[in-house]
Amino acid sequence: MTQYGFHIDTSRCTGCKTCEMACRDAYELGEAPSFRRVCEASGGSWVPAGDAWWQNVFAYYVSIGCNHCDDPVCQRICPSGAMRKQPDGFVILDSKRCIGCGSCAFACPYKAPSFSKKLNVMRKCDGCRARVMNGKEPICVEACPMRALEFGDIEELRKQYGNARDIAPLPDSSYTQPNIVITAHRHGSGVEPSVSVLSNFKEI
Numbered sequence: 001m002t003q004y005g006f007h008i009d010t011s012r013c014t015g016c017k018t019c020e021m022a023c024r025d026a027y028e029l030g031e032a033p034s035f036r037r038v039c040e041a042s043g044g045s046w047v048p049a050g051d052a053w054w055q056n057v058f059a060y061y062v063s064i065g066c067n068h069c070d071d072p073v074c075q076r077i078c079p080s081g082a083m084r085k086q087p088d089g090f091v092i093l094d095s096k097r098c099i100g101c102g103s104c105a106f107a108c109p110y111k112a113p114s115f116s117k118k119l120n121v122m123r124k125c126d127g128c129r130a131r132v133m134n135g136k137e138p139i140c141v142e143a144c145p146m147r148a149l150e151f152g153d154i155e156e157l158r159k160q161y162g163n164a165r166d167i168a169p170l171p172d173s174s175y176t177q178p179n180i181v182i183t184a185h186r187h188g189s190g191v192e193p194s195v196s197v198l199s200n201f202k203e204i
Contacts, residue, residue, distance in 0.1 A: 003070075003089035004127060005154030005179030006141075007161050008063055010188055012148035015040060015061035022143030023065075023125070033114035035125035036065035036140050037204040041169045041188065043196045058187035059199070062167060063149060065140065066091060066112035066125035067178030074104035074113060074124075082122070083113075089154070089179065090127045098122050109171035110178070111204070127151075154179045168196035 015038055023029070023036045044057035072091045075083040082098040085091045093104075093113065098121040104113040105122065113124040128138035132151075136142070141149045150157065161181045165173045167188045173180075188196070198204075 001087055001089070003154045003179055004068065004132065004151065005089070005157055005181065006065075006067070007150035007152075007157045007181045007183065009148045009150070009183040010060050010062050010167060010185040011183055012146045013038070013061040013063055013185075014146055014148075016145065018143050018145055019063050019140035019149060022139045026128075026139045030118070032116050032118070032123065034204075035112075035114075035123070036063060038063050038200075039169060039204060040199040041167075041196045042199045060185035060188045062170065062188075063140070063144075064110055064170065066127065067110060067176070067180050068127055069179065070177035073107045073109070073176050077103045077107040079103060086129075088129075090129050091124075092126045092129065093122060093124050095119065095121045095123075109175055154181070157181045169198040 017038050020034050020036050020038055024034055039062045040059060041062060042059040044055060046053050046055045068089055068091045072085055075085055079101065080097045080099050082094045083091060083104055100115060100121045102115055105111065113122045116123045131138060138151050141151045158181055161183055164182045165178060165180050167182045167184050
């Protein structure tokens, strides 16, 4: 059984949000929240050192969407059974069963599901499942000008890039076992969540 996942190379990401805009256009999201969002992490400060100032200020970007987790908390908490993990590993939302209660959005540590006022149900990234079934890549991966996103069998991605899947400001991966592989920016490698802050919290 294949489990698809994403490789997120934060050392390449420039925060241009092309992935986010391509997704918005493809799924006609309009005023609705984005399925994929670009987080800006920053930290550090300036400190005096004699007659000069020394700084360890840093910033980097992390493109994040639904991570089609091994243990999707959205599926566990959904009261109507609308969230279902498929045999191919995608976590999909059955809009016909969704009652729009928002439980999945409150539970998901990545805030992947969001409420659609137009449809009166929840919506989320499905990994561009229809595109993948037709041999194409997810639209966010295809659109990224810096090739910071890659998609495929998660085991193959781990063989190529390793098993790292934690980086601030994302929550601890042990909670849901997300199917992502992170190549950390030089400022993001080993950074504790308490050191790094999410600079664009209101935006995402």
